[in-house]
Amino acid sequence: MIIPxxxxxxxxxxxAEVTETIKIGWITMGPKTQEFEKIFSEYIGAKYAVSVxxxxxxxxxxxxxxxxxxxxxxxxxxxxxxxxxxxxxxxKARPVIADVDPKTHLLMxxxxxxxxxxxxxxxxxVHYGGQxxxxxxxxxxxxxxxRLIEDAAHALPAYYKDRLIGSNGEIVCFxxxxxxxxxxxxxxxxxxxxxxxxxxVKSLRLHGxxxxxxxxxxxxxxxxxxxxxxxxxYNMTDINAAxxxxxxxxxxxxxxxxxxxxxxxxEAFSKIEEIIPYVVEENRKSAWHLYPxxxxxxxxxxxxxxxxxxxxxxxxxxxxxxxxLYRFSLYKKLGWCYKDFxxxxxxxxxxxxxxxxxxxxxxEINYVIENVIxxxxxxxx
Ligand SMILES: Cc1ncc(COP(=O)(O)O)c(C=O)c1O
Numbered sequence: 001m002i003i004p005x006x007x008x009x010x011x012x013x014x015x016a017e018v019t020e021t022i023k024i025g026w027i028t029m030g031p032k033t034q035e036f037e038k039i040f041s042e043y044i045g046a047k048y049a050v051s052v053x054x055x056x057x058x059x060x061x062x063x064x065x066x067x068x069x070x071x072x073x074x075x076x077x078x079x080x081x082x083x084x085x086x087x088x089x090x091x092k093a094r095p096v097i098a099d100v101d102p103k104t105h106l107l108m109x110x111x112x113x114x115x116x117x118x119x120x121x122x123x124x125x126v127h128y129g130g131q132x133x134x135x136x137x138x139x140x141x142x143x144x145x146x147r148l149i150e151d152a153a154h155a156l157p158a159y160y161k162d163r164l165i166g167s168n169g170e171i172v173c174f175x176x177x178x179x180x181x182x183x184x185x186x187x188x189x190x191x192x193x194x195x196x197x198x199x200x201v202k203s204l205r206l207h208g209x210x211x212x213x214x215x216x217x218x219x220x221x222x223x224x225x226x227x228x229x230x231x232x233x234y235n236m237t238d239i240n241a242a243x244x245x246x247x248x249x250x251x252x253x254x255x256x257x258x259x260x261x262x263x264x265x266x267e268a269f270s271k272i273e274e275i276i277p278y279v280v281e282e283n284r285k286s287a288w289h290l291y292p293x294x295x296x297x298x299x300x301x302x303x304x305x306x307x308x309x310x311x312x313x314x315x316x317x318x319x320x321x322x323x324x325l326y327r328f329s330l331y332k333k334l335g336w337c338y339k340d341f342x343x344x345x346x347x348x349x350x351x352x353x354x355x356x357x358x359x360x361x362x363x364e365i366n367y368v369i370e371n372v373i374x375x376x377x378x379x380x381x
Contacts (some may be wrong), residue, residue: 003316003317003355003364005179005318006355011356013250016110018245021239021241021242027237027239028237029238030218032238033235033238035068035245036236037189043085044166044167044191046193047194047195048192049189051236052190052234052235053235054186055173055174055176059173061190061234065155065192066149066197066199072092072122076095076107076123077098077107077124079100080128080322080325082154086277093121094334095325096120098112103278104128105128105351106129117162117341121146123141123146125148125156129286130158131158131280131281132155132286134281148170153180155287155289156287157252159285161283168191170191172191174190175248176240181255183291188217202264203229203230204232205234205238206233208224208227208231209226210226210228213225214235228350255288257359258289262291265356269293273299278292291355291357292351292353293318293351293354294350300381301379304352310375311352316371318352318354320352320353321353326338326340354368354372355368
């Protein structure tokens with residue numbers, strides 16, 4: 001049996017929506033993109049939702065919107081994907097890497113407090129694996145002078161207390177990349193409650209030209225537009241948006257299916273002494289984009305890397321989220337060193353991500369469970 005790390009949950013609904021878009025003939029940003037933004041903002045309960053072609057683009061535009069400049073500092077967690085930090089470098093600003101909590105893999109407010117300086121202009125909170133960061137605690141530290149941006153690439157849908165992530169954040173960035181909980185192939189969305197930021201991002205995603213310029217080929221549009229500032233080619237297309245519309249309709253079902261898999265894994269692994277449970281805090285609801293499996297390497301004869309390899313030999317493709325930022329040459333050159341990140345190092349040595357996607361059958365889930373347990377049993381110290 002081969003179990004890939006991820007399989008998108010795509011069916012006739014997406015094919016029908018995309019086919020309709022192609023038949024209508026408006027294939028780049030247009031009516032479907034507008035519709036997707038509208039239903040996304042309604043679902044999330046966000047005041048404004050602006051679509052883009054990736055979460056990386058959304059994060060980049062978020063920093064443009066809040067006015068990051070050369071020499072500014074932006075705090076990010078060590079346990080994240082490259083995008084979260086590289087967008088800071090686009091501005092010649094400084095990514096300040098903070099350690100994460102070994103229980104939850106989430107940015108620790110105490111670390112943000114420790115690392116903030118007079119130059120800190122923003123914090124990017126990453127809702128790792130779909131579990132929200134403690135936003136109230138963070139807000140107390142950032143106050144009114146530091147902007148709080150949420151990297152919600154994994155967190156659709158996720159709840160902090162009873163609030164859906166994206167509903168009331170300053171700026172929240174989602175990803176619709178192929179492996180994400182809602183996919184458009186590539187894509188992203190930025191939500192905000194700030195009208196000025198929403199309008200600026202709408203303009204910046206399309207070369208900085210006036211926001212409705214995409215209508216210029218429609219009977220209702222005009223060829224005239226102004227360019228107020230330098231922008232980018234970051235718009236979503238109607239083909240992607242059509243897929244997003246179909247995916248959003250089944251988001252709840254996809255969520256419930258992932259949740260069931262997480263529950264089965266949790267239940268099976270809770271009896272195994274060599275597995276250290278991943279903690280979801282009481283007042284959070286994870287989107288379960290990732291299922292982190294944490295093996296107690298002190299009690300095993302094999303390393304995390306060898307564990308991943310043994311799963312692969314049995315047809316199970318696991319992954320690792322993430323290689324902490326400070327381990328990359330780029331960030332080492334900027335002065336970051338593993339010694340400053342005990343929490344992230346602890347996680348990195350012990351954690352792998354197991355397959356968790358809505359289309360997994362009971363047989364496949366059981367196969368993963370049996371093999372994880374079998375590898376542990378055969379490799380106990
Ligand atoms: C935490 C995090 N942030 C941002 C991104 C970037 O998303 P995108 O590929 O849509 O740019 C990813 C992608 O995997 C991610 O995991």
